[in-house]
Amino acid sequence: MSVDIKRQVIEMIKSSPMFAIQLDESTDVASVSQPMVFARYVHRETIEEEFLFCSPLTETTTAADVMNLFSDFFSKEHLNWGKLIGVCTDGAPAMLDCRAGFAQLVKEKNPLVLSTHCxxxxxxxxxxxxxxxxxxxxxxxxxxxxxxxxxxxxxxxxxxxxxxxxxxx
Incomplete structure (x- = not known):
């Protein structure tokens, strides 16, 4: 069932003219970092918000690690960086640093992306x-x-x- 829901959400994101993501890192009971990602997108003329994915970062949690996780996910699911219009994060330096933070790395994929602090x-x-x-x-x-x-x-x-x-x- 979860695979079907994920497929539906990804298809709705693909059919949307634009989408935005919000992510927050949580550490589970095994001390593994788990970035949780939500997506907002347009569906049937309304803005929908759904859980997109959660994937462990088993080693370091640098901006490059998070970006690699996203790049792999976007590539695997054939999501278009050009449709991504916003990134909302917790404001940690690894996320919002203007030179090497995750938001800046996303802007290298799409310079029009707006980044905000949750x-x-x-x-x-x-x-x-x-x-x-x-x-x-x-x-x-x-x-x-x-x-x-x-x-x-x-x-x-x-x-x-x-x-x-x-x-x-």
Whole structure:
């Protein structure tokens, strides 16, 4: 079933006029780095977001290692670098360094790609310096946002709830 879902997502990305990716590195219980990648793309005149892939980096986690992982995936799945319009990462130097970071390596494949620092990470960094009273109120909000954005299913369910309530989210 997962192979079929992956195939469908990749076909929708290929048929989309453009797509963007968001990646975050997580370390599993075996201390193996696992970059998790989500894709946003246009499907039937709406923007869809789906989990794209997760693949281990067994040795180092440099920008070149991440780029090799992406290049292999793009090549294997016949994805077009020219359709990639955005890369969102956690802001680590290996990701956003202007000379040798992952985002810069992607720009070598497609100079028009925009790179951004994930707003959730910016919120987390900001929350560390907030006054205690404000931090107590903001902490549950950050947890809810992280829960909703932590999984494509939760994001879709949240979107559906907002639609049912005629609310802009």
């Amino acid at each position: 707003f959730i990470h910016r919120q987390a960094l900001t929350a560390k310096t907030l006054p205690k009273g404000l931090q107590e109120h903001l902490s549950p909000v950050i947890k809810v946002v992280n829960f909703i954005n932590g999984c494509a299913l939760q994001t879709r369910l949240f979107h559906k709830i907002c639609e049912d309530m005629d609310a802009v989210h």
